[in-house]
Amino acid sequence: MANSSDIILSVRQIEKTYHGRRVLENVSFDVRRGEVFVIMGGSGCGKSTMLRIMAGGVPPTSGKVFFNGQDMSAVKGEAREKIRRRFGMSFQSAALLDYLTVEENVSLPIKEHTRLAANIISIMAQTKLNLVGLQGFAKFLPDELSGGMRKRAGLARAIAMDPEIVFYDEPTAGLDPVVCAVVDQLILDLTKKLQITSIVVTHNMESVFRIADRVAMLYQGRLLQVGTAEEIKNTADPVVQQFIRGNIEGPIQMS
Protein backbone atom coordinates (compact mmCIF):
# COMPACT_ATOMS: atom_id res chain seq x y z
CA MET A 1 0.00 0.00 0.00
CA ALA A 2 1.32 3.39 -0.96
CA ASN A 3 2.36 5.81 1.74
CA SER A 4 -0.11 8.74 2.03
CA SER A 5 2.55 11.31 1.08
CA ASP A 6 3.00 9.42 -2.18
CA ILE A 7 -0.58 10.19 -3.08
CA ILE A 8 -0.92 13.50 -4.87
CA LEU A 9 -4.61 13.37 -5.75
CA SER A 10 -7.43 11.31 -4.31
CA VAL A 11 -10.95 11.11 -5.49
CA ARG A 12 -13.64 10.02 -3.03
CA GLN A 13 -17.20 8.93 -3.84
CA ILE A 14 -17.58 11.28 -6.77
CA GLU A 15 -21.09 11.56 -8.20
CA LYS A 16 -22.05 13.80 -11.07
CA THR A 17 -25.52 14.41 -12.49
CA TYR A 18 -26.20 16.46 -15.62
CA HIS A 19 -29.83 17.46 -16.22
CA GLY A 20 -31.05 14.56 -14.12
CA ARG A 21 -28.80 12.06 -15.91
CA ARG A 22 -26.16 10.43 -13.75
CA VAL A 23 -22.78 10.44 -15.53
CA LEU A 24 -20.57 9.40 -12.61
CA GLU A 25 -21.48 7.17 -9.73
CA ASN A 26 -19.47 6.61 -6.57
CA VAL A 27 -16.00 6.85 -8.13
CA SER A 28 -13.01 6.65 -5.76
CA PHE A 29 -9.31 6.19 -6.52
CA ASP A 30 -5.86 7.59 -5.75
CA VAL A 31 -3.20 8.96 -8.06
CA ARG A 32 0.42 8.56 -6.95
CA ARG A 33 3.05 11.24 -7.25
CA GLY A 34 5.12 11.01 -10.42
CA GLU A 35 3.10 8.34 -12.19
CA VAL A 36 1.27 8.30 -15.49
CA PHE A 37 -2.29 7.49 -14.53
CA VAL A 38 -4.63 6.64 -17.39
CA ILE A 39 -8.41 6.81 -17.21
CA MET A 40 -9.89 4.77 -20.04
CA GLY A 41 -13.41 3.99 -21.11
CA GLY A 42 -15.79 4.23 -24.03
CA SER A 43 -17.30 7.43 -25.39
CA GLY A 44 -19.75 8.96 -22.95
CA CYS A 45 -18.58 6.91 -19.95
CA GLY A 46 -17.89 10.09 -18.00
CA LYS A 47 -14.10 10.08 -18.28
CA SER A 48 -13.77 13.64 -19.59
CA THR A 49 -16.12 14.83 -16.85
CA MET A 50 -13.99 12.94 -14.32
CA LEU A 51 -10.88 14.73 -15.61
CA ARG A 52 -12.54 18.14 -15.30
CA ILE A 53 -13.74 17.38 -11.80
CA MET A 54 -10.19 16.40 -10.80
CA ALA A 55 -8.77 19.55 -12.41
CA GLY A 56 -11.29 21.68 -10.51
CA GLY A 57 -13.04 23.02 -13.61
CA VAL A 58 -16.36 21.30 -12.94
CA PRO A 59 -17.81 20.83 -9.44
CA PRO A 60 -18.97 17.29 -8.56
CA THR A 61 -22.59 16.82 -7.49
CA SER A 62 -21.27 15.06 -4.41
CA GLY A 63 -17.97 13.57 -3.27
CA LYS A 64 -14.56 15.13 -2.75
CA VAL A 65 -11.23 15.61 -4.47
CA PHE A 66 -8.12 15.86 -2.27
CA PHE A 67 -4.93 17.47 -3.61
CA ASN A 68 -1.95 16.72 -1.35
CA GLY A 69 -4.47 15.79 1.33
CA GLN A 70 -6.34 19.09 1.06
CA ASP A 71 -10.07 19.04 0.31
CA MET A 72 -10.46 21.04 -2.93
CA SER A 73 -14.12 21.83 -2.29
CA ALA A 74 -13.17 23.58 0.97
CA VAL A 75 -10.89 26.12 -0.70
CA LYS A 76 -12.48 29.02 -2.50
CA GLY A 77 -11.56 32.19 -4.32
CA GLU A 78 -7.92 33.11 -4.64
CA ALA A 79 -6.60 30.18 -2.60
CA ARG A 80 -8.32 27.87 -5.04
CA GLU A 81 -6.89 29.73 -8.03
CA LYS A 82 -3.43 29.36 -6.48
CA ILE A 83 -3.89 25.60 -6.24
CA ARG A 84 -5.21 25.39 -9.76
CA ARG A 85 -2.10 27.14 -11.02
CA ARG A 86 -0.22 24.02 -9.94
CA PHE A 87 -2.24 22.10 -12.53
CA GLY A 88 -1.77 22.12 -16.27
CA MET A 89 -4.28 20.95 -18.81
CA SER A 90 -3.89 19.77 -22.36
CA PHE A 91 -7.15 19.85 -24.31
CA GLN A 92 -8.50 17.53 -26.97
CA SER A 93 -8.65 20.39 -29.48
CA ALA A 94 -5.43 21.94 -28.07
CA ALA A 95 -7.56 25.06 -27.33
CA LEU A 96 -4.84 27.51 -28.29
CA LEU A 97 -6.05 31.11 -28.58
CA ASP A 98 -6.07 31.47 -32.34
CA TYR A 99 -5.21 35.16 -32.55
CA LEU A 100 -1.98 34.66 -30.58
CA THR A 101 1.23 33.11 -31.92
CA VAL A 102 2.49 29.83 -30.48
CA GLU A 103 4.97 31.69 -28.29
CA GLU A 104 2.35 34.18 -27.07
CA ASN A 105 0.07 31.26 -26.22
CA VAL A 106 2.76 29.58 -24.15
CA SER A 107 3.75 32.86 -22.47
CA LEU A 108 0.17 33.80 -21.65
CA PRO A 109 -0.11 32.08 -18.24
CA ILE A 110 3.37 33.29 -17.26
CA LYS A 111 2.57 36.84 -18.32
CA GLU A 112 -0.74 36.80 -16.44
CA HIS A 113 0.56 35.34 -13.19
CA THR A 114 4.05 36.76 -12.78
CA ARG A 115 5.69 40.17 -13.07
CA LEU A 116 8.69 38.94 -15.03
CA ALA A 117 10.22 41.03 -17.80
CA ALA A 118 9.09 40.30 -21.34
CA ASN A 119 12.47 38.90 -22.44
CA ILE A 120 12.56 36.47 -19.49
CA ILE A 121 9.05 35.30 -20.29
CA SER A 122 10.09 34.81 -23.90
CA ILE A 123 13.07 32.68 -22.82
CA MET A 124 10.82 30.59 -20.56
CA ALA A 125 8.34 30.05 -23.39
CA GLN A 126 11.19 29.09 -25.74
CA THR A 127 12.42 26.52 -23.21
CA LYS A 128 8.97 24.91 -23.06
CA LEU A 129 8.73 24.92 -26.84
CA ASN A 130 12.13 23.20 -27.04
CA LEU A 131 10.89 20.53 -24.64
CA VAL A 132 8.03 19.65 -26.99
CA GLY A 133 10.22 19.96 -30.09
CA LEU A 134 8.62 23.09 -31.50
CA GLN A 135 11.67 25.36 -31.59
CA GLY A 136 11.44 27.41 -34.77
CA PHE A 137 7.64 27.58 -34.70
CA ALA A 138 7.36 30.29 -32.05
CA LYS A 139 6.05 32.95 -34.42
CA PHE A 140 3.49 30.72 -36.14
CA LEU A 141 -0.22 31.11 -35.59
CA PRO A 142 -2.07 27.98 -34.40
CA ASP A 143 -3.89 27.45 -37.71
CA GLU A 144 -0.58 27.38 -39.55
CA LEU A 145 0.39 24.23 -37.64
CA SER A 146 -0.58 20.59 -38.14
CA GLY A 147 -2.84 18.82 -35.65
CA GLY A 148 0.08 17.10 -33.92
CA MET A 149 2.04 20.33 -33.65
CA ARG A 150 -0.97 22.10 -32.17
CA LYS A 151 -1.30 19.35 -29.57
CA ARG A 152 2.38 19.77 -28.69
CA ALA A 153 2.01 23.56 -28.48
CA GLY A 154 -0.96 23.02 -26.15
CA LEU A 155 1.25 20.75 -24.10
CA ALA A 156 3.97 23.40 -23.93
CA ARG A 157 1.36 25.82 -22.61
CA ALA A 158 0.14 23.24 -20.07
CA ILE A 159 3.65 22.95 -18.60
CA ALA A 160 4.41 26.68 -18.83
CA MET A 161 3.88 27.30 -15.11
CA ASP A 162 5.83 24.16 -14.08
CA PRO A 163 2.74 22.36 -12.79
CA GLU A 164 2.73 19.41 -10.42
CA ILE A 165 -0.03 17.63 -12.29
CA VAL A 166 -0.79 17.73 -15.99
CA PHE A 167 -4.22 16.58 -17.14
CA TYR A 168 -4.48 15.33 -20.71
CA ASP A 169 -7.86 15.09 -22.43
CA GLU A 170 -7.52 12.64 -25.34
CA PRO A 171 -3.95 13.66 -26.21
CA THR A 172 -3.77 11.40 -29.26
CA ALA A 173 -7.30 11.75 -30.67
CA GLY A 174 -7.25 12.45 -34.39
CA LEU A 175 -3.51 11.95 -34.87
CA ASP A 176 -1.80 9.46 -37.16
CA PRO A 177 -0.05 6.47 -35.51
CA VAL A 178 3.47 7.93 -35.78
CA VAL A 179 2.45 11.28 -34.32
CA CYS A 180 0.52 9.37 -31.63
CA ALA A 181 3.73 7.60 -30.65
CA VAL A 182 5.60 10.92 -30.61
CA VAL A 183 3.00 12.51 -28.32
CA ASP A 184 3.02 9.43 -26.06
CA GLN A 185 6.81 9.58 -25.83
CA LEU A 186 6.54 13.26 -25.00
CA ILE A 187 4.13 12.54 -22.14
CA LEU A 188 6.57 9.98 -20.74
CA ASP A 189 9.57 12.29 -21.16
CA LEU A 190 7.87 15.27 -19.56
CA THR A 191 6.65 13.16 -16.65
CA LYS A 192 10.20 11.99 -15.97
CA LYS A 193 12.20 15.11 -16.83
CA LEU A 194 9.95 17.57 -15.04
CA GLN A 195 8.89 15.12 -12.31
CA ILE A 196 5.25 15.81 -12.87
CA THR A 197 2.25 13.56 -12.41
CA SER A 198 0.31 12.90 -15.58
CA ILE A 199 -3.37 12.03 -15.62
CA VAL A 200 -4.45 10.99 -19.08
CA VAL A 201 -7.94 10.33 -20.43
CA THR A 202 -7.92 8.24 -23.57
CA HIS A 203 -9.61 5.40 -25.41
CA ASN A 204 -6.58 4.66 -27.56
CA MET A 205 -5.48 1.21 -26.31
CA GLU A 206 -2.01 1.32 -27.88
CA SER A 207 -1.38 4.59 -26.04
CA VAL A 208 -2.66 3.20 -22.76
CA PHE A 209 -0.16 0.36 -22.62
CA ARG A 210 2.67 2.52 -23.95
CA ILE A 211 2.44 5.18 -21.27
CA ALA A 212 0.44 3.98 -18.28
CA ASP A 213 1.90 3.10 -14.91
CA ARG A 214 -1.60 2.50 -13.64
CA VAL A 215 -4.98 2.41 -15.33
CA ALA A 216 -8.54 3.04 -14.20
CA MET A 217 -11.39 1.71 -16.32
CA LEU A 218 -14.68 3.61 -16.25
CA TYR A 219 -17.81 1.99 -17.60
CA GLN A 220 -21.28 3.58 -17.58
CA GLY A 221 -20.16 6.11 -14.99
CA ARG A 222 -18.78 3.54 -12.56
CA LEU A 223 -15.21 2.62 -11.78
CA LEU A 224 -14.77 -0.94 -12.98
CA GLN A 225 -11.17 -1.57 -12.09
CA VAL A 226 -7.93 0.18 -11.09
CA GLY A 227 -4.58 -1.49 -11.43
CA THR A 228 -1.17 -1.48 -13.05
CA ALA A 229 -1.11 -1.70 -16.81
CA GLU A 230 -0.06 -5.35 -16.50
CA GLU A 231 -2.95 -6.18 -14.16
CA ILE A 232 -5.46 -4.55 -16.47
CA LYS A 233 -4.06 -6.39 -19.48
CA ASN A 234 -4.44 -9.75 -17.74
CA THR A 235 -7.72 -9.08 -16.02
CA ALA A 236 -10.52 -11.61 -16.09
CA ASP A 237 -13.18 -8.88 -16.26
CA PRO A 238 -15.08 -9.47 -19.51
CA VAL A 239 -15.96 -5.78 -20.02
CA VAL A 240 -12.32 -4.65 -19.72
CA GLN A 241 -11.18 -7.49 -21.97
CA GLN A 242 -13.75 -6.62 -24.61
CA PHE A 243 -12.74 -2.96 -24.45
CA ILE A 244 -9.01 -3.69 -24.73
CA ARG A 245 -9.47 -6.04 -27.65
CA GLY A 246 -12.17 -4.01 -29.34
CA ASN A 247 -14.47 -7.01 -29.83
CA ILE A 248 -18.00 -6.54 -31.07
CA GLU A 249 -19.25 -9.54 -29.08
CA GLY A 250 -19.32 -9.17 -25.33
CA PRO A 251 -21.03 -7.51 -22.38
CA ILE A 252 -20.65 -3.96 -23.80
CA GLN A 253 -23.73 -3.40 -25.91
CA MET A 254 -24.04 -0.60 -28.41
CA SER A 255 -27.33 1.18 -28.13
Added chain:
Amino acid sequence: MSEQRGFSIFKKSEEIGTLVLSAWRVFTEGAGLFLETLYWIFIGPFKGKSVDFKALFQQMVFMGYESVKIVFFVTFFTGIVLAMQSAHQLSKMGGTIYVASLVTISLCRELGPVLTALVLAGRIGASITAEIGSMKVNEQIEALDTMGINPVRYLVVPKFLALLFMLPILTVLGDASGMLGGYMIGVYNLKINAGLYVQTAFKFLTIKDIYTGLSKSLVFAIIITMVGVYQGLKTNGGAVGVGRATTISVVVSFIMIILADCVMTGIYFFVKM
Protein backbone atom coordinates in the same frame (compact mmCIF):
# COMPACT_ATOMS: atom_id res chain seq x y z
CA MET B 1 -64.76 19.31 -23.31
CA SER B 2 -64.54 21.45 -20.18
CA GLU B 3 -62.03 19.05 -18.72
CA GLN B 4 -59.88 19.48 -21.80
CA ARG B 5 -60.11 23.25 -21.57
CA GLY B 6 -59.11 23.15 -17.92
CA PHE B 7 -56.13 21.04 -18.86
CA SER B 8 -55.08 23.44 -21.60
CA ILE B 9 -55.33 26.41 -19.21
CA PHE B 10 -53.20 24.51 -16.76
CA LYS B 11 -50.71 23.80 -19.50
CA LYS B 12 -50.68 27.42 -20.63
CA SER B 13 -49.96 28.66 -17.12
CA GLU B 14 -47.18 26.13 -16.84
CA GLU B 15 -45.71 27.45 -20.08
CA ILE B 16 -45.94 31.01 -18.83
CA GLY B 17 -44.31 29.94 -15.58
CA THR B 18 -41.40 28.35 -17.44
CA LEU B 19 -41.07 31.45 -19.59
CA VAL B 20 -41.00 33.76 -16.57
CA LEU B 21 -38.45 31.54 -14.85
CA SER B 22 -36.16 31.46 -17.87
CA ALA B 23 -36.50 35.21 -18.38
CA TRP B 24 -35.59 35.69 -14.72
CA ARG B 25 -32.59 33.39 -15.16
CA VAL B 26 -31.37 35.33 -18.19
CA PHE B 27 -31.84 38.57 -16.27
CA THR B 28 -29.89 37.41 -13.20
CA GLU B 29 -27.13 35.85 -15.26
CA GLY B 30 -26.86 38.98 -17.42
CA ALA B 31 -26.79 41.21 -14.34
CA GLY B 32 -24.18 38.93 -12.79
CA LEU B 33 -22.00 39.22 -15.89
CA PHE B 34 -22.37 43.01 -15.87
CA LEU B 35 -21.45 43.22 -12.18
CA GLU B 36 -18.46 40.96 -12.73
CA THR B 37 -17.31 43.22 -15.57
CA LEU B 38 -17.64 46.28 -13.30
CA TYR B 39 -15.77 44.39 -10.57
CA TRP B 40 -12.79 43.78 -12.85
CA ILE B 41 -12.83 47.37 -14.13
CA PHE B 42 -12.92 49.01 -10.70
CA ILE B 43 -11.47 46.44 -8.28
CA GLY B 44 -9.13 44.65 -10.69
CA PRO B 45 -6.50 47.42 -10.85
CA PHE B 46 -6.11 47.25 -7.05
CA LYS B 47 -5.35 43.55 -7.35
CA GLY B 48 -2.66 44.14 -9.95
CA LYS B 49 -5.00 43.03 -12.73
CA SER B 50 -5.74 46.21 -14.65
CA VAL B 51 -6.99 46.14 -18.21
CA ASP B 52 -4.52 45.04 -20.91
CA PHE B 53 -3.91 48.34 -22.73
CA LYS B 54 -2.69 46.67 -25.89
CA ALA B 55 -5.91 44.67 -26.16
CA LEU B 56 -7.94 47.79 -25.32
CA PHE B 57 -6.21 49.76 -28.07
CA GLN B 58 -6.73 46.98 -30.62
CA GLN B 59 -10.42 46.83 -29.74
CA MET B 60 -10.75 50.61 -30.00
CA VAL B 61 -9.25 50.54 -33.48
CA PHE B 62 -11.50 47.67 -34.54
CA MET B 63 -14.70 49.05 -33.00
CA GLY B 64 -14.10 52.74 -33.50
CA TYR B 65 -11.79 53.56 -36.38
CA GLU B 66 -12.94 50.72 -38.60
CA SER B 67 -16.62 51.64 -38.08
CA VAL B 68 -16.17 55.25 -39.21
CA LYS B 69 -17.03 54.62 -42.87
CA ILE B 70 -20.25 52.70 -42.29
CA VAL B 71 -21.45 55.12 -39.59
CA PHE B 72 -20.74 58.05 -41.91
CA PHE B 73 -22.54 56.35 -44.78
CA VAL B 74 -25.67 55.51 -42.81
CA THR B 75 -26.09 58.82 -40.98
CA PHE B 76 -25.13 61.00 -43.98
CA PHE B 77 -27.91 59.53 -46.09
CA THR B 78 -30.32 59.60 -43.18
CA GLY B 79 -29.58 63.33 -42.89
CA ILE B 80 -30.40 63.75 -46.58
CA VAL B 81 -33.65 61.78 -46.28
CA LEU B 82 -34.64 63.64 -43.13
CA ALA B 83 -34.09 67.01 -44.82
CA MET B 84 -36.09 66.02 -47.88
CA GLN B 85 -38.99 64.60 -45.88
CA SER B 86 -39.22 67.54 -43.51
CA ALA B 87 -38.86 70.04 -46.35
CA HIS B 88 -41.85 68.41 -47.99
CA GLN B 89 -43.94 69.00 -44.85
CA LEU B 90 -42.54 72.36 -43.82
CA SER B 91 -42.82 73.95 -47.26
CA LYS B 92 -46.61 73.65 -46.94
CA MET B 93 -46.39 75.94 -43.92
CA GLY B 94 -43.84 78.16 -45.51
CA GLY B 95 -41.21 77.20 -42.99
CA THR B 96 -38.61 75.51 -45.17
CA ILE B 97 -35.86 77.30 -43.29
CA TYR B 98 -36.67 75.23 -40.18
CA VAL B 99 -35.45 72.12 -41.96
CA ALA B 100 -32.04 73.07 -40.57
CA SER B 101 -32.98 73.00 -36.91
CA LEU B 102 -35.30 70.03 -37.29
CA VAL B 103 -32.55 67.93 -38.87
CA THR B 104 -29.97 68.99 -36.31
CA ILE B 105 -32.08 68.44 -33.24
CA SER B 106 -33.59 65.12 -34.29
CA LEU B 107 -30.12 63.86 -35.19
CA CYS B 108 -28.51 64.91 -31.92
CA ARG B 109 -31.32 63.79 -29.67
CA GLU B 110 -32.47 60.68 -31.42
CA LEU B 111 -31.31 59.46 -34.78
CA GLY B 112 -27.57 59.91 -34.34
CA PRO B 113 -27.29 57.79 -31.16
CA VAL B 114 -29.85 55.18 -32.24
CA LEU B 115 -28.66 54.66 -35.80
CA THR B 116 -25.01 54.53 -34.76
CA ALA B 117 -25.87 52.03 -32.04
CA LEU B 118 -27.86 49.85 -34.45
CA VAL B 119 -25.02 49.85 -36.97
CA LEU B 120 -22.55 48.93 -34.25
CA ALA B 121 -24.87 46.24 -32.85
CA GLY B 122 -24.81 44.64 -36.29
CA ARG B 123 -21.09 45.05 -36.78
CA ILE B 124 -19.59 44.74 -33.30
CA GLY B 125 -22.26 42.84 -31.35
CA ALA B 126 -22.25 40.07 -33.94
CA SER B 127 -18.47 39.86 -34.00
CA ILE B 128 -18.24 39.76 -30.20
CA THR B 129 -20.71 36.87 -30.03
CA ALA B 130 -19.11 34.99 -32.93
CA GLU B 131 -15.62 35.37 -31.45
CA ILE B 132 -16.48 34.42 -27.87
CA GLY B 133 -18.93 31.75 -29.03
CA SER B 134 -16.35 29.97 -31.17
CA MET B 135 -13.82 30.26 -28.36
CA LYS B 136 -16.40 28.63 -26.12
CA VAL B 137 -17.12 25.69 -28.45
CA ASN B 138 -13.37 25.18 -29.09
CA GLU B 139 -12.60 24.83 -25.36
CA GLN B 140 -10.62 28.09 -25.38
CA ILE B 141 -12.74 29.70 -22.67
CA GLU B 142 -12.26 26.59 -20.55
CA ALA B 143 -8.52 26.73 -21.27
CA LEU B 144 -8.36 30.32 -19.98
CA ASP B 145 -10.22 29.24 -16.88
CA THR B 146 -7.86 26.33 -16.19
CA MET B 147 -4.89 28.68 -16.61
CA GLY B 148 -6.42 30.80 -13.85
CA ILE B 149 -7.17 33.63 -16.30
CA ASN B 150 -10.64 35.02 -15.71
CA PRO B 151 -12.37 35.15 -19.13
CA VAL B 152 -14.42 38.20 -18.12
CA ARG B 153 -11.33 40.15 -17.16
CA TYR B 154 -9.24 38.97 -20.09
CA LEU B 155 -11.82 39.06 -22.90
CA VAL B 156 -14.79 41.16 -21.83
CA VAL B 157 -13.27 44.18 -20.07
CA PRO B 158 -11.22 45.45 -23.08
CA LYS B 159 -14.26 45.13 -25.37
CA PHE B 160 -16.56 46.76 -22.83
CA LEU B 161 -14.30 49.78 -22.26
CA ALA B 162 -13.43 50.14 -25.94
CA LEU B 163 -17.07 50.38 -27.00
CA LEU B 164 -17.92 52.63 -24.06
CA PHE B 165 -15.27 55.08 -25.33
CA MET B 166 -15.87 54.68 -29.04
CA LEU B 167 -19.66 54.66 -29.34
CA PRO B 168 -20.12 58.27 -28.08
CA ILE B 169 -17.32 59.41 -30.38
CA LEU B 170 -18.91 57.63 -33.33
CA THR B 171 -22.25 59.13 -32.33
CA VAL B 172 -20.80 62.64 -32.51
CA LEU B 173 -19.40 61.74 -35.90
CA GLY B 174 -22.80 60.37 -36.92
CA ASP B 175 -24.53 63.57 -35.75
CA ALA B 176 -22.06 65.64 -37.75
CA SER B 177 -22.31 63.63 -40.94
CA GLY B 178 -26.10 63.60 -40.72
CA MET B 179 -26.03 67.40 -40.42
CA LEU B 180 -23.77 67.53 -43.44
CA GLY B 181 -26.36 65.52 -45.37
CA GLY B 182 -29.07 67.93 -44.27
CA TYR B 183 -26.90 70.89 -45.22
CA MET B 184 -26.40 69.49 -48.73
CA ILE B 185 -30.15 69.33 -49.30
CA GLY B 186 -30.83 72.62 -47.53
CA VAL B 187 -28.23 74.64 -49.39
CA TYR B 188 -28.02 73.00 -52.81
CA ASN B 189 -31.59 71.83 -53.27
CA LEU B 190 -33.79 74.08 -51.14
CA LYS B 191 -31.51 77.04 -51.95
CA ILE B 192 -31.30 78.23 -48.37
CA ASN B 193 -28.39 80.61 -47.85
CA ALA B 194 -25.45 78.63 -46.40
CA GLY B 195 -24.81 81.04 -43.52
CA LEU B 196 -28.50 81.20 -42.65
CA TYR B 197 -28.75 77.43 -42.72
CA VAL B 198 -25.91 76.98 -40.24
CA GLN B 199 -27.24 79.75 -38.04
CA THR B 200 -30.76 78.25 -37.95
CA ALA B 201 -29.34 74.78 -37.41
CA PHE B 202 -27.67 75.75 -34.16
CA LYS B 203 -30.17 78.39 -33.05
CA PHE B 204 -32.42 75.97 -31.19
CA LEU B 205 -29.82 73.39 -30.32
CA THR B 206 -29.20 73.30 -26.56
CA ILE B 207 -26.46 71.58 -24.64
CA LYS B 208 -29.12 69.24 -23.25
CA ASP B 209 -29.80 67.92 -26.75
CA ILE B 210 -26.18 66.88 -27.02
CA TYR B 211 -25.79 65.23 -23.64
CA THR B 212 -29.11 63.38 -23.75
CA GLY B 213 -27.94 61.88 -27.05
CA LEU B 214 -24.53 60.98 -25.69
CA SER B 215 -25.92 59.51 -22.47
CA LYS B 216 -28.09 57.27 -24.64
CA SER B 217 -25.06 56.11 -26.57
CA LEU B 218 -23.32 55.09 -23.33
CA VAL B 219 -26.28 52.89 -22.39
CA PHE B 220 -26.39 51.45 -25.93
CA ALA B 221 -22.67 50.59 -25.71
CA ILE B 222 -23.30 48.64 -22.50
CA ILE B 223 -26.24 46.83 -24.12
CA ILE B 224 -24.26 45.85 -27.25
CA THR B 225 -21.25 44.47 -25.36
CA MET B 226 -23.17 42.72 -22.61
CA VAL B 227 -25.67 41.06 -24.96
CA GLY B 228 -22.85 40.03 -27.31
CA VAL B 229 -20.71 38.59 -24.55
CA TYR B 230 -23.61 36.89 -22.77
CA GLN B 231 -24.77 35.14 -25.95
CA GLY B 232 -21.17 34.20 -26.76
CA LEU B 233 -20.55 32.63 -23.37
CA LYS B 234 -23.86 30.73 -23.57
CA THR B 235 -23.00 29.25 -26.96
CA ASN B 236 -22.99 25.50 -27.37
CA GLY B 237 -23.43 23.08 -30.22
CA GLY B 238 -20.50 23.77 -32.55
CA ALA B 239 -20.64 25.91 -35.68
CA VAL B 240 -24.46 25.86 -35.83
CA GLY B 241 -24.55 27.05 -32.24
CA VAL B 242 -22.22 29.97 -33.03
CA GLY B 243 -24.46 31.02 -35.94
CA ARG B 244 -27.57 30.80 -33.80
CA ALA B 245 -26.00 32.74 -30.93
CA THR B 246 -24.85 35.48 -33.30
CA THR B 247 -28.34 35.91 -34.74
CA ILE B 248 -29.92 36.01 -31.28
CA SER B 249 -27.30 38.50 -30.13
CA VAL B 250 -28.05 40.98 -32.93
CA VAL B 251 -31.83 40.63 -32.62
CA VAL B 252 -31.78 41.02 -28.83
CA SER B 253 -29.42 44.02 -29.06
CA PHE B 254 -31.70 45.75 -31.60
CA ILE B 255 -34.78 45.24 -29.45
CA MET B 256 -33.04 46.31 -26.26
CA ILE B 257 -31.58 49.42 -27.90
CA ILE B 258 -35.03 50.53 -29.11
CA LEU B 259 -36.59 49.74 -25.71
CA ALA B 260 -33.87 51.57 -23.79
CA ASP B 261 -34.22 54.51 -26.19
CA CYS B 262 -37.94 54.65 -25.54
CA VAL B 263 -37.46 54.52 -21.77
CA MET B 264 -34.72 57.15 -21.74
CA THR B 265 -36.55 59.49 -24.09
CA GLY B 266 -39.52 59.11 -21.75
CA ILE B 267 -37.39 60.03 -18.77
CA TYR B 268 -35.95 63.11 -20.51
CA PHE B 269 -39.40 64.05 -21.73
CA PHE B 270 -41.27 63.81 -18.43
CA VAL B 271 -38.56 64.63 -15.94
CA LYS B 272 -37.45 68.24 -16.11
CA MET B 273 -33.70 68.46 -15.83
